[in-house]
Amino acid sequence: AYSHGNLGLVGDAEGDYPRAREHYGRALDLFRQMGDQSFVGFMLHNLGLIASFEGDLERATALYEEALALARERGDQRSEAMTLGNLGQAALAQGDRGRALALQREARARGRQWKDKSSRAKGVESLASSPAGTDPARAARLFGAVAALRSRFGNVAAPNDREISDRYVAVARAALGEAPFAAAWAAGAGMTLDEAIVAALDLVP
Numbered sequence: 001a002y003s004h005g006n007l008g009l010v011g012d013a014e015g016d017y018p019r020a021r022e023h024y025g026r027a028l029d030l031f032r033q034m035g036d037q038s039f040v041g042f043m044l045h046n047l048g049l050i051a052s053f054e055g056d057l058e059r060a061t062a063l064y065e066e067a068l069a070l071a072r073e074r075g076d077q078r079s080e081a082m083t084l085g086n087l088g089q090a091a092l093a094q095g096d097r098g099r100a101l102a103l104q105r106e107a108r109a110r111g112r113q114w115k116d117k118s119s120r121a122k123g124v125e126s127l128a129s130s131p132a133g134t135d136p137a138r139a140a141r142l143f144g145a146v147a148a149l150r151s152r153f154g155n156v157a158a159p160n161d162r163e164i165s166d167r168y169v170a171v172a173r174a175a176l177g178e179a180p181f182a183a184a185w186a187a188g189a190g191m192t193l194d195e196a197i198v199a200a201l202d203l204v205p
Contacts (some may be wrong), residue, residue, distance in 0.1 A: 001030035001039070008046060008143055015159060017193030021050045041070040045083055052090055053163075060090050081110035085126045101127075108197070120193060121149040122161070127200035129168040133135065136172035138199070143169050145196040155185045 004027035011020030012090065028043035061195035071079040088103035104115045104127050128142035143165065157165065173181045191199065 001027050001034060007045065017050050017054050021047065037070055037074060041079060043065045048086060055089050057094050061087065077110045081107045083124055084110060089126055120197065121146050124196045124200045125165055133171055136175035139172040140176060140181050140184035141188035142196060143187035144202055145191040148189035149193055
């Protein structure tokens, strides 16, 4: 089971999503047989990510929701926060901005106790996607903040995460124009992590 899970991670990192899906699926079946609910949840979450990367958002949502239920049963707030954030991304990709923002707010509420600054920066990045089309200046500031924070923490986004954020960065850049976008990005780059989190949470009504 663990070997299949690790092979799934390799396929995921290399962008070989069919390979990742196959190995995550085998690992999921084996962990179910073992009764290891923690790793069942991890594999469901990872399969949800793969479905999202492949554009199957309905399947991604179903997998995330099953993983979320298991995280709540185990009282695993970190997994709960991560899954809520990805559910928010799936909702945003389906055009449901209201649900996306509500899910991201709940994710941040669950994740406030985290000491992992890189994970908290990723949460800001997820929220930054939401206003890319409606408030591109704010989105550009938040993406600029995340880029600077990743640099400070020595944290590099995974290729598939970068692909998603690049899509929304392009939306904000096209809406603003190059010079205003660059100015907003630079303003965000000067934010601390706490300032970026506050700015991101202000997106939520």
